[in-house]
Amino acid sequence: MVLSTRIGTAGSHTIARPALVAAIEEAIRPGAARVLVLSAPAGSGRTSVLTAWAEQSRFAVALLTVTPERAAATAFAGVLAVRLGLPVPSTGHRTPASALTALLAARPDDGTHTVLVIDDVHLIDDPLVLAGLEQFLRLAPPTLVTVLSGRFDPPLRWHTMPDQRMRRFGADRLAFTEAEAALVCAAQGCPPEPAELAAIMRLTRGWPALVRIAALYLGAYPGDRSAALAVLARPATAVSDFLIGELLDSLPAGLRDFLVLTSVPEEFTEPLAALLAGPDTGDLLDRLERLGFPLTRTGAAGTLWYRYHPLLRAFLLAEVNRLGRERAAGLHLVTAQWLQAAGLGSAALPHLLAQPDDEPIRGYLCTSGPAVVLAGDGPGLLTALTRERPLLADDPFVWALRAVDALVRGENANAVAYLDVLGTRSGTPSFAPPGWVAALAGAAGLEAALVTAGELAPGAEPPSTAHPDIDGYAAVQWATLAVLDGGRERGAELLRRALTLAESTGQPRLVVRAATRLAMAAGLADDLGGMRRRAGYALDCAARHGVPEVSDVAQARAMLVFSGYLRGEEHGGAALDGVFAVRPDAAGMADPVAGRHALVLGLLVRCGQADDRYAAVTALREQLLALLDRHPRPAVVSGLVRHAVWELLAVHEPVAARGLLDRARERLGELPDVTVGAAALANAAGRPKAVRSLLEPIVETTVPRVTGVTALLLLAAAHRATGMPARARGCLESAVELAEPEHLVRPFLEVPGVIGMLDETAGCFGHRDAFVAAVRGHAAAGRGRADHGLTETERQVLARLPSGRTAGEIAADLGISVNTVKTHLRGIYTKLHAHSRTGALDRARHLGLL
Numbered sequence: 001m002v003l004s005t006r007i008g009t010a011g012s013h014t015i016a017r018p019a020l021v022a023a024i025e026e027a028i029r030p031g032a033a034r035v036l037v038l039s040a041p042a043g044s045g046r047t048s049v050l051t052a053w054a055e056q057s058r059f060a061v062a063l064l065t066v067t068p069e070r071a072a073a074t075a076f077a078g079v080l081a082v083r084l085g086l087p088v089p090s091t092g093h094r095t096p097a098s099a100l101t102a103l104l105a106a107r108p109d110d111g112t113h114t115v116l117v118i119d120d121v122h123l124i125d126d127p128l129v130l131a132g133l134e135q136f137l138r139l140a141p142p143t144l145v146t147v148l149s150g151r152f153d154p155p156l157r158w159h160t161m162p163d164q165r166m167r168r169f170g171a172d173r174l175a176f177t178e179a180e181a182a183l184v185c186a187a188q189g190c191p192p193e194p195a196e197l198a199a200i201m202r203l204t205r206g207w208p209a210l211v212r213i214a215a216l217y218l219g220a221y222p223g224d225r226s227a228a229l230a231v232l233a234r235p236a237t238a239v240s241d242f243l244i245g246e247l248l249d250s251l252p253a254g255l256r257d258f259l260v261l262t263s264v265p266e267e268f269t270e271p272l273a274a275l276l277a278g279p280d281t282g283d284l285l286d287r288l289e290r291l292g293f294p295l296t297r298t299g300a301a302g303t304l305w306y307r308y309h310p311l312l313r314a315f316l317l318a319e320v321n322r323l324g325r326e327r328a329a330g331l332h333l334v335t336a337q338w339l340q341a342a343g344l345g346s347a348a349l350p351h352l353l354a355q356p357d358d359e360p361i362r363g364y365l366c367t368s369g370p371a372v373v374l375a376g377d378g379p380g381l382l383t384a385l386t387r388e389r390p391l392l393a394d395d396p397f398v399w400a401l402r403a404v405d406a407l408v409r410g411e412n413a414n415a416v417a418y419l420d421v422l423g424t425r426s427g428t429p430s431f432a433p434p435g436w437v438a439a440l441a442g443a444a445g446l447e448a449a450l451v452t453a454g455e456l457a458p459g460a461e462p463p464s465t466a467h468p469d470i471d472g473y474a475a476v477q478w479a480t481l482a483v484l485d486g487g488r489e490r491g492a493e494l495l496r497r498a499l500t501l502a503e504s505t506g507q508p509r510l511v512v513r514a515a516t517r518l519a520m521a522a523g524l525a526d527d528l529g530g531m532r533r534r535a536g537y538a539l540d541c542a543a544r545h546g547v548p549e550v551s552d553v554a555q556a557r558a559m560l561v562f563s564g565y566l567r568g569e570e571h572g573g574a575a576l577d578g579v580f581a582v583r584p585d586a587a588g589m590a591d592p593v594a595g596r597h598a599l600v601l602g603l604l605v606r607c608g609q610a611d612d613r614y615a616a617v618t619a620l621r622e623q624l625l626a627l628l629d630r631h632p633r634p635a636v637v638s639g640l641v642r643h644a645v646w647e648l649l650a651v652h653e654p655v656a657a658r659g660l661l662d663r664a665r666e667r668l669g670e671l672p673d674v675t676v677g678a679a680a681l682a683n684a685a686g687r688p689k690a691v692r693s694l695l696e697p698i699v700e701t702t703v704p705r706v707t708g709v710t711a712l713l714l715l716a717a718a719h720r721a722t723g724m725p726a727r728a729r730g731c732l733e734s735a736v737e738l739a740e741p742e743h744l745v746r747p748f749l750e751v752p753g754v755i756g757m758l759d760e761t762a763g764c765f766g767h768r769d770a771f772v773a774a775v776r777g778h779a780a781a782g783r784g785r786a787d788h789g790l791t792e793t794e795r796q797v798l799a800r801l802p803s804g805r806t807a808g809e810i811a812a813d814l815g816i817s818v819n820t821v822k823t824h825l826r827g828i829y830t831k832l833h834a835h836s837r838t839g840a841l842d843r844a845r846h847l848g849l850l
Contacts, residue, residue: 014048014052015180015183015184015187016052017045017048017049017052017180020049020053020173020174021049021052021053021056023169023173024036024049024050024053024147024169025053025056025057025058027167027169028059028115028145028147029059030113030142030143032165032167033145033165033166033167034137034140034142034145034146034165034166035137035145035146035147035148035161035165035166035167036145036146036147036148036166036167036168036169037147037148037149037153037166037167037168037169038050038147038148038149038150038169038174039149039150039151039152039153039168039169039170039171039292040151040169040170040171040174040292041151041171041207041246041247041292041293041294042151042209042246042247043207043208043209043210043242043246044171044174044175044207044208044209045174045176045208045209046119046149046150046174047119047149048208049174050063050117050119050147050149054117057115059113059114059115060112060113060114060115061114061115061117062083062084062085062114062115062116062117063083063117063119064079064080064083064116064117064118064119065119065120066118066119066120066121066123066124066150067120067123068123071123071124071125071126071129072126072129073095073096073126073128073129076096076100076124076129076132077089077093077096077099077100077103077132078099080100080103080116081103083116084103084107084114084116086103086106086107087106089102089103089106090102095128095131095132096126096128096129096131096132096133097128097131097132097134097135097136099132100132100133100135100136101135101136101139103136104136104139104140104141104144107141107144109141109143111143112143113143113145114143114144114145115145115146115147116144116145116146116147117146117147117149118146118147118148118149119149119150120149120150120151121148121149121150121154122150122151122152122154122292123150124154130154130155130156133154133156134156134157134160134161137156137161138160138161150292151291151292152290152291152292152293153290153292155290171207171294174208175205175206175207175208176204176206176207176208176211177206178197178198178201180206181197181200181201181204181206181211182197184208184211184212184215185197185200185211185214185215185218187215188215188216188218188219189219190215190218190219190222190225192218192225193225196218196225196229199229200214200218200229202310203229203232203233203310203311204310204311205309205310207294207309209242209246210239210242210311213232213238213239213242214229214232216238217229217231217232217238232311233310233311233314234314234318239311239315240315243311243312243315244315247293247294247312251291254280254284255284255287255288257277258273258277258280258281258284259308259316260316260319260320260323261273261276261277261320261331262276262277262306262308263308263312263313263316263317263319263320264276264317264320264331264332264335264351265335265339265347265351266307266313266347267298267305267306267307268305268306268307269303269304269305269306270282270285270304270306271338272335272338272339273285273306275334275338276331276334276335285306294308294309294312295307295308296308296309325356328354329354329355329356332350332351332352332354332355333351333352333355333360335348335351336348336349336351336352336355336360336364339351340364340367340368343506345364345367345368345371345372346372346375346377346380346381348364348368349364349372349380349381349384350384352364353384353385353388353389358389358392361385361389361392362392362431365385365392365397365398365401365431365432366397366431366432366433366436366467369381369397369398369401370401370404370440370467370469370470370473371469371505371507373401373404373405373408374404374408374469374473374507374509374510375507375508375509376408376409376509376547376548376550378401378402378404378405378408378409379405379409381401382398382401382402382405385398392431395428395430395431395432396422396425396428396430396432396437396441397430397431397432397436397437397440399418399421399422399425400418400422400437400440400441400444401440402418403415403418403419403422403440403441403444403445403448404440404443404444404473406418407444407447407448408509408550409550410550410551410593412448415444415447415448416448419441419444419445419448422437422441433465435463435465436465436467436470438463439462439463439464439465439470439471439474440470440473440474442463442474443462443470443473443474443476443477443478444477446477446478446480446481447477447480450477450480450481450484461478462474462475462477462478462479462494468501468504468505469501469505469507469510471501472497472498472501472502472505472507472510472514473498473510475494475495475497475498475501476494476495476498476510476513476514476517478494479491479492479493479494479495479498479517479521480495480517480520482494483495483517483520483521483524483635484633484635484636485635486635488521488524488525491517491521492518492521492522492525495514495517495518495521496514496518498510498514499511499514499515499518502514508541508542508544508545508547509547509550509552511538511541512538512541512542512547512552512553512556513552515534515535515537515538515541515556516534516535516538516552516553516555516556516559518530518534519531519532519533519534519535519538519556519559519560520555520559520636522534523559523562523563524635524636524704526704526705526706526742527742528563528566528567528742528743528744529742531559531560531563532560532563532564534556535556535557535559535560535563536556536560538552538553538556539553539556539557539560542556549577549578549581549593550593551593551595551598553578554578554579554581554593554595554598555595555597555598557576557577557578557579557598558576558579558598558599558601558602559598559601561576561579561601561602561605562601562604562605565604565605565746566706566742566744566745566746567742567743567744567745567746568743568745568746568749568774568775568778568780570609570779571605571609576602576605576606578593579598579599579601579602580592580599580602581593596623596626596627596630597627597636597637597640599623600620600623600624600627600640601640603616603619603620603623604620604640604643604644604647607620607647607650608780612845613650613651613845614651614845617644617647617648617650617651617653620644620647621644621648621656621660624637624640624641624644624660625660625663627640628641628663628664628667628668629667634668634669634671637664637668638664638668638671638672638673638674639673639704639706639707641660641661641664641668641673641674641677642673642674642676642677642680642707642710643750644657644660645657645660645661645677645680645681646680646750648660649680649681649684651845652799652802653802654681654684654685657677657680657681658681660677661674661677661678661681664677672698672701672703672704672707672711673704673707675694675695675698676694676695676698676707676710676711676714678694679691679694679695679711679714680710680714680750680751682694683714683717683718683751683752684752688717688718688719688721688722689718689722691714691715691717691718692715692718692719692722695711695714695715695718696715698711699711699712699715699731699734705738705739705742705744706744706746706747708735708738709735709738709739709744709747710747710750710751712731712732712734712735712738713731713732713735713747713748713751713754714751715727715728715731716728716729716731716732716735716754716757717751717752717753717754717757719731720753720757728757729761732754732757732758732761733765735747735748736765736768736771736772737768739771740768740771743771743774745774745775745778748775748778748781749775749778749780749781755775755776755781758772758775758776759776762776790827790828790831790849791824791827793814793816793824794824794827794828794831795849796814797810797814797821797824797825797828798828798840798844798849800813801837801840801841801844802841807821807822807825808821825837825840828840832844
């Protein structure tokens with residue numbers, strides 16, 4: 001039953017809002033809220049939504065729209081009685097409270113669930129009526145739900161009504177969604193494009209009245225909608241008229257002045273507002289809140305920030321400009337200085353650019369420019385500077401910042417170009433202090449050379465500028481070079497210094513970079529635990545501070561997964577997220593975001609988990625060859641060559657493995673890892689004496705831990721094959737002793753026959769027996785034993801198929817007849833579900849049999 005169906009008049013082109021209607025119906029159902037408050041400024045669509053809901057509600061609805069006359073103490077109870085279909089209270093009641101109490105007493109207790117809607121409740125300002133409304137809400141039975149709708153919350157003492165469960169819908173719930181805004185525009189005959197719709201929502205924040213004004217402007221500029229949106233953002237006359245008429249005209253002068261002065265920053269705190277508008281800020285903010293003024297509040301790190309609606313702020317900023325150029329510049333300067341002191345350099349930039357001279361922006365570039373660029377916000381700074389101060393943007397210090405910004409975003413070719421431009425300005429004076437340009441450019445040049453395999457010629461020590469951001473960035477680059485060139489101790493020391501500086505100045509990206517490079521240094525020093533801890537720290541920092549999946553993050557992820565790979569751990573595909581991502585370089589070619597080294601690590605880890613192992617190993621080999629050609633740094637590449645050789649041998653590609661070793665020898669020289677890879681080839685070819693001659697000199701020298709363990713295991717297998725069990729046992733024990741502290745499992749899974757040797761000697765390794773048991777019990781310890789039903793002779797025939805040998809040649813190799821070979825081939829085809837030699841080879845490679 002609907003007692004009354006009209007609250008007011010809905011606007012033209014009213015659109016259906018079923019989700020909001022359903023939310024209201026859910027909020028006022030029996031057993032839910034006893035009071036629902038809809039509080040939002042003018043033009044929020046309260047009336048339209050309530051009218052639509054009332055016409056569809058399954059409950060009895062009584063609607064009362066408050067007017068100044070109805071809000072009077074002598075009239076309110078009577079009007080309410082009429083709306084509820086109850087007898088009008090007698091005139092003998094002394095207060096609205098007693099009249100409303102009598103009204104409730106007269107309501108029949110028939111169990112009917114009724115919803116009373118009081119619209120424009122903000123017009124009630126008589127204290128007696130407000131007290132009566134409190135009493136009414138306090139005593140209302142559960143079957144009577146009250147909806148209070150107004151521009152702001154009525155000043156009721158809610159704490160006196162503890163039993164009245166309240167729900168609140170504010171302006172955010174009443175705002176149009178993108179889909180609803182699109183319908184409003186379509187109703188005006190101008191359905192928006194996605195970019196236009198995004199611009200409308202950014203300007204209006206879904207405020208229904210402003211969305212309708214935006215739709216009207218789009219319809220008025222059918223040939224140039226971008227112009228319509230630009231006019232709207234100024235703001236347009238229609239927007240100004242709405243804001244003045246509905247929001248600002250009724251405010252006292254003090255509040256309007258406060259709004260104008262505090263509109264200078266995009267968002268502000270109470271202390272910043274006090275600097276701009278005076279000491280009464282707290283009281284003025286409270287008054288605005290009580291009036292329901294559209295002021296967005298957000299909390300960050302325990303601080304409350306305030307923000308005006310974009311179109312309202314645009315109008316208020318126009319009022320700021322009317323204060324005079326000098327006054328406006330002063331307000332912007334106060335805002336900029338406060339934001340800089342709060343560590344919000346990017347937010348300070350527009351206010352500094354509003355100054356009539358360059359001195360404030362120069363100071364900002366010196367103090368905050370490196371931090372802004374290293375934080376990933378360089379494009380906004382540099383673009384605004386080039387647009388607003390083109391002469392200042394040509395300073396050498398700014399060109400150095402451009403180079404660092406390009407490197408931060410992975411645009412390595414652009415960084416080199418900026419450094420070239422900077423080189424042409426070597427004699428040009430800079431506004432930056434002496435030495436700063438050289439330090440920043442030198443560090444950027446080192447990073448560019450590291451990622452592009454360019455020439456490196458750093459000094460013995462990184463320069464010191466006493467600027468923590470510049471010094472931290474420079475320390476990372478010098479340290480990285482030291483680590484890669486064998487100076488790991490000095491490099492780790494510099495990286496720890498850079499990490500401390502980055503943490504103290506709040507530079508999460510630089511923290512991630514320093515921690516990632518420390519993880520690399522730990523890995524090169526055989527400290528797998530340290531590599532895991534540092535890489536994990538880098539990833540945790542990136543997650544806490546929202547650092548995007550840039551190269552440092554992907555590299556940390558790759559090292560974390562690789563450390564697990566060496567320890568025999570299994571990782572899901574998600575663990576490699578970001579490692580395989582690519583982006584186009586300057587020439588339009590795909591360039592790995594993580595860098596080619598991290599990409600190779602990811603491909604290596606993926607080989608053992610791939611459905612098509614042969615294809616995965618082929619991709620690994622191709623990328624490793626590219627790494628050898630472009631970035632042949634022995635410290636980080638040689639170990640990958642050895643691992644790739646094992647993967648190639650696992651898919652029976654000894655020729656490809658030999659080619660990879662030849663390329664590595666050509667690019668890196670005769671390093672221990674290359675020699676161990678050659679020994680792995682000799683072992684696969686059944687030449688144990690060659691293995692011994694290659695590796696016996698190696699194990700007498702100091703080599704990386706993984707290299708040493710692999711060499712000892714290969715020697716153990718070679719000694720066993722040549723009838724020297726004692727030496728084999730000694731090499732096996734030495735390998736276990738070397739591997740156990742870092743839980744190195746991978747070499748034991750790579751060298752054929754080692755698991756069997758461990759089985760034979762189980763229980764003989766003393767306190768290392770637990771490690772040996774973990775190796776023997778590893779899921780991959782029996783890798784390759786699954787033969788899919790092939791007999792021993794069939795496996796021997798299958799192993800010779802990739803060479804292209806004929807059936808007669810295979811028969812001669814195995815000492816059997818050609819017909820027997822053909823019989824075995826038919827058996828292979830049947831068991832592998834293949835119909836040809838090519839199909840059998842593809843299937844065998846897919847299953848890991850080749």
